[in-house]
Amino acid sequence: MTRADGPSDSLPRIAIAGAGIIGLSCALELAARGAPVTLYDPNPPGRGASWAAAGMIAPAYEAACEPGVHPRLFELCLESADLWPGFAERLQRDSGVHLGYSAGPSLAVAADDATAQHLSGILENLKAKGLPGQQLSLEEARQIEPALSPNLIRALKLETDGYVNNRAVVTALLTLCERHPNITVQRAPAPLHARGSDLAIEGHDLLLVTAGWQSAVLKVEEHGQQFSLVNWDTTLEEIDSYGGQMLSVERREDHPSTTLRAGVIYMVPRGDLLVIGATMEPGRTEGMPDTESIATLLENAARIVPSVAGARITDTWSGVRPGTPDLAPFLGRTRQANMFVAAGHYRNGILLAPLTARILADQMLGHQTSELANAFSPARLLPA
Ligand code: GLY
Numbered sequence: 607m608t609r610a611d612g613p614s615d616s617l618p619r620i621a622i623a624g625a626g627i628i629g630l631s632c633a634l635e636l637a638a639r640g641a642p643v644t645l646y647d648p649n650p651p652g653r654g655a656s657w658a659a660a661g662m663i664a665p666a667y668e669a670a671c672e673p674g675v676h677p678r679l680f681e682l683c684l685e686s687a688d689l690w691p692g693f694a695e696r697l698q699r700d701s702g703v704h705l706g707y708s709a710g711p712s713l714a715v716a717a718d719d720a721t722a723q724h725l726s727g728i729l730e731n732l733k734a735k736g737l738p739g740q741q742l743s744l745e746e747a748r749q750i751e752p753a754l755s756p757n758l759i760r761a762l763k764l765e766t767d768g769y770v771n772n773r774a775v776v777t778a779l780l781t782l783c784e785r786h787p788n789i790t791v792q793r794a795p796a797p798l799h800a801r802g803s804d805l806a807i808e809g810h811d812l813l814l815v816t817a818g819w820q821s822a823v824l825k826v827e828e829h830g831q832q833f834s835l836v837n838w839d840t841t842l843e844e845i846d847s848y849g850g851q852m853l854s855v856e857r858r859e860d861h862p863s864t865t866l867r868a869g870v871i872y873m874v875p876r877g878d879l880l881v882i883g884a885t886m887e888p889g890r891t892e893g894m895p896d897t898e899s900i901a902t903l904l905e906n907a908a909r910i911v912p913s914v915a916g917a918r919i920t921d922t923w924s925g926v927r928p929g930t931p932d933l934a935p936f937l938g939r940t941r942q943a944n945m946f947v948a949a950g951h952y953r954n955g956i957l958l959a960p961l962t963a964r965i966l967a968d969q970m971l972g973h974q975t976s977e978l979a980n981a982f983s984p985a986r987l988l989p990a
Contacts, residue, residue, distance in 0.1 A: 658925025
């Protein structure tokens, strides 16, 4: 992202399908290395899951100990979290958009035994990696964040878990992509067509699929008929949808000024708003947000921060997380030789954007990637 080379004749011409935070970050990284890139999306760039997110960069809380998760997701998330300070600084400097990036800490708290146990698991994972994570007394936690309820039973300070204004990030990325001489942004579906059993993209050598939960259903034209992209690699069908609903309230003096987590609930101060999320609804993509879920979310948030009860709601919205069977992204070449994928980032799309861009640019431009990156190839789901 730091070099501004012109397009190179020796590098592949790349089409990217999907202009969310992952597609935009990959486009910028590839273009900075000299590859000509066309970014396709029929929907407004960055306005899907990337816009709905709360902007937490939370390797410890999100990735450390979900049951069934890819065993190396925590490592991948930590590596990407390490890239964030430099990534945010360059994006902010080059675009002039203020990103509000903070490296941490966040507080994680528990009001019930199951959540307290989850926090103990996070602490163990951090300790196993020699990373800072500190159990706080309730008094210590309330000194840092006086808005917390006095009825909590456990609190952790997570030095690894930070925040960025995700909407500002996609605005900055889009500004830079639109400005970059090697990138063309097309507000249209990627014009994919079949040539024999192969996939072709007129005027391009390689395709990168970054369309989140909709990756499998991108359209490919064959003999005048439309087929879903999943026919070219069935692994894409493994990307499921997980709906999430959120709201924002007017932030008052007695509301949190620290990013807070408790079970699936989080509260994130964003300027004069407090963002509150999120539901986790497997398979749901429509009919969100709904009044009942938003009311329950606010009620649950008020168990952690009593002052949010009755706060003025300024907005409600929803997004759809893309999740693979092991809740970790597919990164790399698909079964189709000229098609790569970077999708299925589940709860970690914002966090994993800089590392995803680096890995995909390396792989698509023919460089070796680390053993850690290779562990996230979609081939991991194929029978041995
Ligand atoms: N990373 C927050 C969420 O997925 O709700």
